Amino acid sequence: KSSVQTIGEEQIQNPYTELLVLKGHQDIVRFLVQIDDCRFASAGDDGIIFLWNAQTGEKLFELHGHTHKITAIAPFSSSDVTEEKTHLIITASADRTVIVWDCTSGRQVQRVSCFHSTVKCLTVLQRLNVWLSGGSDLCVWNRKLDLLCKTSHLTDAGISALVELPKNCVAAAVGRELIIFRLSASNNGSEGWNVLEVKRLVDHQDNISSLVSVNDLTFVTGSHVGELIVWDAFDWTKQASECNFWDSSVHPDVQPEIKLSQSPNETSVQHLTSDEECVFAAVGKGIYVYNLQMKRVIACQRTAHDSSVLHIEKLPNRQLISCSEDGSVRIWELREKQQLPAEPVPTGLL
Template sequence: MLRWLIGGGREPQGLAEKSVQTLGEEQTQNPYTELLVLKGHHDIVRFLVPVDDYRFASAGDDGIVCLWNAQTGDKLFELHAHTQKITALAAFPLTDAYEEKCHMILTAGADRAVIVWDCDNGRQIHKVSCFHSTVKCLTVLQRLDVWLSGGSDLCVWNQKLDLLCKSHLIDSDISAMIELPKNCVAAAVGKELIILRLKTSKDGTEWDVFEVKRLLDHQDNILSLISVSDLTFATGSHVGELIVWDALDWTMQAYECNWDASLHVDPQQEIKLSHSQNKISIQHLTSDEECVFAAVGKGIYVYNLQMKRVIAFQRTAHDSAVLHITKVPNRQLISCSEDGSVRIWELREKQQLTAEPVPSGFFSMWGFGRATKQANNTAKKAPESTTIYSLDLTGDLIGHSSAVQMFLYFGEHGLATCSADHLIILWKDGERESRLRSLMLFHKLEHSEDLQLRI
């Protein structure tokens, strides 16, 4: 139903695998039947970050930063200062001296500059251009009221862009950072995970950052680094390794790499998987503290942290690599892909099947008596290692004509997606929007009748 709403859309993939789920034109479980196309960028839009419950910022390769209203789709501000593409974007909510909340964002560009913007008036507050290389990531530590920039160096700054301290790690750049307990930070540098600790004097005038430990368990570059809870974090690599870490002592809690080993794949599928090892990189991870949701190649996998195994999966969720994934309420997941699609999935519990023992007479009749016991044991153990949930497709949003980089979920205000086609799309709940329009019409009519009575 949504396929024709935008002139572009995803082209049919003739070589797509048959296992890709599809929906008909009538998507009865998909609420997003309306969309707003937001135009403000002239190149790939790579980043979206929420400012508050109804505002968000976008940035990309054109160096422009736009602030939007997620309710109406109105462009609030268009920020120009970077001369090259934006490489990192982060929200920085602060409290000023009058205890009034002031929302700010940080932007880093390939022009080796970092800028602090005021989201309420669209003005540039501070700018610094003293970096020796491009800043690849920005991380705000609200508890310490500082923020970190990661590139060839790790720098610690306050809200006024005063450099508090700097640490040079290795020749490779920092690609991602997250905050850990005890004033620590985990930084992904190639295939290494470096634990750093921030130290400050009692009066807060002197700062230092020093390396505590290096974790060398990944075999290839780390592509995703997320905080799962106060006690746990997770990393995903280019060769499909998921590692769950203890956030206090940085020991490995769980490791998963061969995602299909326990899913009882038939031999022909095993051969297909072995030929596509280059398509198993973990592009993105997200978590709800109970499970980690991994975008592995074209697929989506749900890894239960307590059971330490995959409990649901879609091996081919999209026609191309999955770039972003998020868990939303009502046991739903949303994913987007290089193929230009955004898809909604529901995590549903399967009905558990009990294994029935195979009669020994059948095997002994053909001279397989020794194999009988082994076959029976195999039959009984199989259900223990099969997935207990399914991921069922409930919505397919076709509007972008190129790779969807990421998205933001705004609850009742809908979904915002950004793409390599230079567009941002707001997907809206059609029934809700229809009700809102009806209410607005009734209010206008009542106001009109009041005016007529007064005249």
């Protein structure tokens, strides 16, 4: 009996079902971002951002403003308790602009276009009330879109991913290197900031394609050749590593299956997200759930899409969303767990 649950099989421990397939994009869909409990946004190579109702699949808005493909997206809502909460997102494009959008009205709020290269990733540090853009360099901005500071030129290839770490640090993926930066406010009383490079980690064998913070103690990186590395978020030491973790033949208790072909598209860890216990990984056309304590895949859907899955996002209402090169967005729902009283079984997700 396979301990890995797969959608579509007749099985008791398969609590995920596909709810909706959302169509609308005219090209590859690369990014998803949660707005609130019932809304999310998708974006990709058609340059349009779609806002969706996660419950019904209704398209709420089409956001037009970029002239080239979207290269990054992040939630941008204010954490100021004195203000009425506004749901904002921030997007970057190959047109070298960054736009802040109001998700309630569908309108542009702010725009900045002083970039010398394409912004490839965005992350918002709510605690410090700043946001970061990563491209050929790393820039720190305030919420008014004023540039506070930036690093020198890091790479022509660009920073491919960013993740917030404790102690005012961030990890940036640059090729196969992981660069740790520390942010510090200037001492002269101005709103200036400094960005200091504190460490370079070169444990990956190939380019890092994804980064995710699991909890306050741990973050995880994935690479183009199927590596998964678990890191300590405080001292940046390697806690565990896997290669081809998604390959069922690695685990003897799993029934043998036809192995994936070893083309880069099939092995690359395109995106990671987490629920603090498990890491959800987009690899090839599939979605894999890797339990950090058990150190193995506990669930998977090997053909979640017709083409490579590029981004996955968890919603708080027991749902998962995914998007793909095939131009579709899919919503999956987690039903109640059904444990057999006679035997303990791993949580079957997807």
